[in-house]
Amino acid sequence: MARILIGLILGLALAVPAAAQPPASALFGAQKTASNQPPAAIGTYAKGCAAGLVQLPESGPTWQAMRLSRNRNWGHPETIAFIRRLSAEATRFGWRGLYVGDISQPRGGPMTSGHASHQIGLDVDIWMLPPARLNLSRAERESISSISVRSEDQRRVNGNFTRSHAAILRAAAMDRSVDRIFVTPPVKIEMCRQATRADRAWLQKIRPLYGHNTHFHVRLKCPPGERSCETQRPTVADLSGGGDGCDETLTWWVTDYLDPPKTRPGKKPDPAPKKSHPRDYTMADLPAQCRNVLAAN
Numbered sequence: 001m002a003r004i005l006i007g008l009i010l011g012l013a014l015a016v017p018a019a020a021q022p023p024a025s026a027l028f029g030a031q032k033t034a035s036n037q038p039p040a041a042i043g044t045y046a047k048g049c050a051a052g053l054v055q056l057p058e059s060g061p062t063w064q065a066m067r068l069s070r071n072r073n074w075g076h077p078e079t080i081a082f083i084r085r086l087s088a089e090a091t092r093f094g095w096r097g098l099y100v101g102d103i104s105q106p107r108g109g110p111m112t113s114g115h116a117s118h119q120i121g122l123d124v125d126i127w128m129l130p131p132a133r134l135n136l137s138r139a140e141r142e143s144i145s146s147i148s149v150r151s152e153d154q155r156r157v158n159g160n161f162t163r164s165h166a167a168i169l170r171a172a173a174m175d176r177s178v179d180r181i182f183v184t185p186p187v188k189i190e191m192c193r194q195a196t197r198a199d200r201a202w203l204q205k206i207r208p209l210y211g212h213n214t215h216f217h218v219r220l221k222c223p224p225g226e227r228s229c230e231t232q233r234p235t236v237a238d239l240s241g242g243g244d245g246c247d248e249t250l251t252w253w254v255t256d257y258l259d260p261p262k263t264r265p266g267k268k269p270d271p272a273p274k275k276s277h278p279r280d281y282t283m284a285d286l287p288a289q290c291r292n293v294l295a296a297n
């Protein structure tokens with residue numbers, strides 16, 4: 001027993017220290033193509049990777065992928081199917097389709113810049129800018145910017161937010177594959193106001209979050225039968241107490257969040273504990289299967 005222990009301690013001491021390990025974000029960021037494996041979302045949205053992803057075609061009948069230089073237009077086949085569905089539906093509400101922002105890297109995983117999530121091929125950012133045309137060149141897709149639908153003071157939507165935005169968001173929320181959608185809080189407030197009494201169950205999936213004023217972020221559920229994929233907790237039903245989420249937790253975003261109540265003089269708030277950012281994760285932080293995803297052809 002003692003010898004086993006000593007061996008274990010020696011082994012640990014000889015192991016490469018964590019600081020010398022390359023960040024997983026550098027390894028996944030260097031991947032140019034998907035892994036030649038069956039599709040699988042592995043781990044959680046903010047700590048995982050993905051096998052067998054599919055590239056969203058750069059342009060389709062009702063969408064264009066933006067910022068192609070980032071090579072983040074790779075998603076789980078379920079995500080690609082969802083984008084095709086929602087972009088086609090957007091044409092019913094007067095839009096030509098959708099401008100699609102980041103999905104995931106070719107093999108998912110943490111990124112060296114930007115998002116904490118988008119790691120398992122099930123998150124997609126969709127621009128608030130209604131497409132003027134769907135034949136943008138590569139260069140135009142790098143230079144064009146989206147628009148903000150939020151007022152300068154961050155308390156309400158501005159004139160850029162239209163009925164079409166609300167209709168597209170509702171359609172996305174009603175899609176059975178969707179787990180939740182992140183929007184700037186004023187968008188949810190406006191949608192709570194517009195929704196009729198009989199038609200608001202879907203509002204539960206619209207979740208307020210800082211940022212998300214120039215795009216909305218759709219998160220799909222773990223695809224059926226994928227046991228390596230970890231469903232997000234708490235669920236949207238938990239978060240909204242089974243209701244529509246049009247409550248004081250929503251109002252908080254445009255009150256106390258923007259104007260934090262003053263703390264008593266002399267008493268400093270405790271500093272938040274430092275959490276490591278996904279871009280600093282090493283392979284040891286990710287599910288073991290992610291090594292196979294990196295190594296696969």
Ligand SMILES: [Zn+2]
Nearest residue numbers: 115124125217
């Ligand atoms: Zn996002």
